[in-house]
Amino acid sequence: MSGYNVIGKPTPCLGSLDKVTGRAQYTDDIVLHNPLIVRILRSTRASAKIKEIDTTLAERFPGVKAAITGKDFKNTFGVLPISKDEPAIAKDVVRYIGEPVAAVAAENAKAAEEAMRLIYVKYTDIKPCLDSRQALEKTGSTIHPELKRDTNLHKSAHQQFGDMSEGFKNASAVVEGSFEFKPLNHAFTEPHATQVEIDGSGDLTVYSSTQVPHYLHIALSEVLEFPLHRIRVVKPFLGGGFGGKSDPFGHEMICAKLALMTGRNTKLALSREEVFFTNHGRHPTEIKMKLGLHPECGITALETEALIDGGAYGSFGVVTSYYNGVLLQGPYRVPNFSFKCDRVYTNKPMCGAMRGHGGVNPRFASEVLLDMACVKAGIDPCEARLKFLLQENTITANEFRITSCGLSEGLKTAMERSGWREKYGEKHGKLPYGKGIGVACGFFISGSALPILWNNQGGKDKSEATQSTVRLTIDFDGGVTVYTGASDIGQGSDTVIAMMVAEVLGIPLSMIKIIAADTRLCPVDFGSYSSRVTFMAGNAARNAAIRMRKALTEAACKLMGLPPPVYKRPEEPVNFFRQGGRKPDFSSVYLGPNPDYSDGFIFKDMKIGCVSASGSASGSGKSISYMEAVSKALEGGALQASGIYVSPKMGGKFKGAGAGLSPSYSFTAFITEVSVDPDTGFVKVDKVTCAHDCGTPINPLAVEGQIEGSIHMGLGQALMESMNYVDGAIQNPSFLEYKIPSPFEQPKIDIICPRSDESEGPFGAKEVGEGALAPLVPSVANAIYDAVGIRLMSVPMTPDKVLEAISKVREGGR
C-alpha cells in the first residue's frame, strides 16, 4: 500500500492486552452495586394457551423483589419495523419451547431459581406447527392470528428478471436439484448477558452483549414505554456475535423492566441452554433450484424456489427471505433470474441473521449445480467461473452496482497456488479415489444500503438516512478520541476505525482512543451486522478525520505564514450507472463518498509538511510539528469534528429492490481439497485456498482472522452442525452435543487478497467478515464429488449421508 503509515500494516487489535490479562470486562463481569439476580421461567410447551399464570407464591418467597409476566408489557418488538411480532414475555400464548413466560428478580440466584419453581402456569395445548411444509397448509389456528392469514406463511418474496424460458432454451446444459439445510446456531462463546443500572432519578443504563446498541435503545424505549433520553445502552467487551446478538431480546426488556419496578440494579446471564432457546440462528431451508449453462455465455437462467423455517417470530426474516434470492445475483452474470422464497412461522425458537445471512444456503445450491453443469458440459469449473464473473463497473439484472471485483485475479492465483490444473486436469476424478478438489465462488454485501430502522423517518427518502456518524475530539497533547456507535464484537472494528483516523492525521495509533457503542456518548450508528462497519463507519471516521485535518492544516498555514489551503472539488466519478441516479454529495469536499484529501500537505510522524500549498509553490518544503498546529488550532476553544456516511442513491424501482443493495460487494473463491474415507464416510478437509477480494485490507491480521473464522464456521455447517428438534424441543443445546469444529478439523489455509481498489470504500476497503463463509460449504461438496463421485444435497454432509450416497453409486456402478 503505497505511502500509508498505518493502513495495510498487520496490527494486533485494540483491547488485546485487556483480553489477554483477564482485565476485559464483558457484560457479566461488570460489578454493579448489589444487583438483583434475574431468572426467566421458560415455556415447556411448543404451542399452548396460557390459561392461568400465578406468581403470588414466588413473590412471597424470601429474597424475591419482583416477578413479572407477559401482562407487564404492552408493546411487542422486532428488529425490523415491518415485523414487530415478538413479546418480551409470552402473553396469553406460548409459541416455542423455551419462550419466556415469567421472570423473577431476587437478592441472589438461588432465591430467584427456587422462586421460579413456585410460579404456577397452566397451559392448554394447541396443536403445534413444527414443520415448514405443514406451515403452508391451511389451518384454523395460526401461530400469528394478528396477520389474519389462513396459513403460517410469514413472508413470500419473489422477483423475476429477464425471460426464463428463453434462458433455459439457450442453455446447453440444464441441471436441477433439491437441497436441504439444517438449522444452525451461532455458538458464540459468551452467553447473552444484560445488567441494568438504575440511578437516583430512575434513569437506566443498560449494559448488554449486543451488536446493535442503537436498535436496542429504541426497542427498550418502545417496549418499556420509557423515554429514550432516560435510557443509555452500553456494549461492553463482547464475546462473539455472528448475527446472534443483532436483534433486541426479551431478556434485555425483562431486566430493564425489573429494574424500573424495583428501583434496584438487575443482572442476568443466560445459560448455554437458554442461548440455544434464544437462537436467531440460520434458517432451516429447503431449496429447489434449476440452472441453465452455456459454455460460452455462462449462466443463461437460474430459477430458485426456497422454503425457510423462521420459527416463532419474525426477527430478520423478511430480509432473509429476499437474501435467499438476491444473493444469487453474483458473482456471475445471471441475465435471466427468478426466485420465490417463502418464510413460514413454526413453533420453534426463531431464526434470524447468522454470518453470511440468507446467502449461504442458496450459494451452496447454485455452486453445486454450476459444478454439475460444468461436468455435464465438459468444461473446467474454474475456467468456466473465470469466464462468467461479473466485471467492474457493471450492473446486475436486479440493479446491483458492481463497483469493483478482483475475483478474476484472485481465482487465477488460487488456481496456481492450489495446483488446480495438475490436480483437477481436464475432468473430475483425476486424483486417486477418496481424494478430491473442488471450487466455489461467492459474493457479499458491504453493508446494506437501506438502513432498516430509520428508513421512513420523517418521510425522507429511505436511502438518504445517515448510515453512520463518527465524532472526534482532540486533546491538548494532540491525542484524538473517536466516538463511534459501531460495535466491536471481536472482529476488530475499533481497531480499523482507529487506524483510519491515525492514517489521516499522521499520528501513531497509540494516540487514538476509542469510545464506542454507547448510545449516550456516541452518535447514531446502526451497529455491527451485514458487514457494514469497515465500509460505513470507516467512511464516516475517515471523513471526520479529514475535517479535523483541515482545521489543523489551517492552523499550520497560519503558523507558517501561508495562505489557507484551497480545496479543489474532486472530479466526479464517471461510472455509467451513476447517471440518472443521485450524484454523490460534493457540497463539501469532505463529504463525498471517498473524498480525496490530497491538500498539498503531508501528515506524518507527528509533523505537518507542506508539499505545494494551495497551488502556490511558496510554502513548499516548509513543515511544522503536529503539536504546534494542535496548540494553534485549540486557541479558538475545543476542537472537534464529525463525519458521516450516506449511501449513494442506487437500486431499481421494483418491489424488494433494496434487498441486498449495497454500495460495494466483496468476492470470494475457494479451492478446497478433501479426503473422503469410503469405508466410514468421514470427510477431512485437508486444505483450502481462499481468495477474498476485500478491496484494500486495512488490517491484514484481522482480515486473515475473519477469513480463518469464516472457514471454521463454514466447515461446521458443511460437516457437522445441526440443531436437532424433536416435537419442538431442541435435543442438543450444549457444546457437548452441538458439535462445532475443533482444531483438528481446521484445514491448512492459504489466503489470497487480490488487488482491487474499491473507489467508494475507505482507503479502498470492502467487507471481509461474512463473504468468505458461504462458498466454502459448496467447495467442500464439489471436492467430495471429485473424490468419490457423489453429489450431496443435504447439509451437513455427515458420514452417514456420505456412506449412503457412496453405496448407491456402487450399486448403480460408478
Next chain:
Amino acid sequence: MCRTRARGCDSCEAHGVESINMRNKSSDQSRLQLINIEVNGVKMARAVLPETTLLEMLRDELKLTGVKRGCDTGDCGCCSVLLDGKPVLSCILPACEVNGRKVTTIEGVAKDGSLHPVQESMIASGAIQCGFCTPAMVLNAVNLLEENKDPSQEEIKECVSGTVCRCTGYTKIENAVAEAAKKMRASDSP
C-alpha cells in the same frame, strides 16, 4: 432451568419444592466448609457451600472475572484455571475440593507487570478476536509449555482443543503457542 424440564418433563415441579425445603438459610450456614487456598499467590481462607463451584467462588466472591462462564457444564473450556499448575474446568469443580491447593487464574499469569511469552505472542499473532476464550487458551498453553518445551503441532492442537473458540478457527492461536514455545526455548538457551 432444569434441562429435562425444558424438554417437557413436568415432574421437576415436585423436585423443585423438595429442594426448597432442603435448602433453607439456617441449614446453609451449617453446611459451610472452610477451605484454605492460594489464589494467584495470595493465601486465603474461604467458607464455601458444598455446591459452590470454583468458578462461582472465583468470579462472584473474588471478582476474578477473567475466569469466563461459557456453559456451566464443562463443555466449552472457557472457565479453565490452573490447579497446582494443571488445567481444570472450574465450572464443574466444587470449590471445597481445592482445599490446600494453588489456583492460578489469568489474572495471575503476568508477573510484575510483564506478560508471559504466551500472552505476548497471542497478541502479536492476532490470536485474539472476541477474547472470551483467551484466558483459558493462555492458561492451557502456559501449562503445555511448562511441561513440554518443544511441542509438536499435534500436541499444540491437543492443548488448544480443550477450549472452544468460535472466532479464529484456532489457526492463529496454534501459531501463537508455537511462537511462544520458540521464544521461551531461545531465552532458556544461553
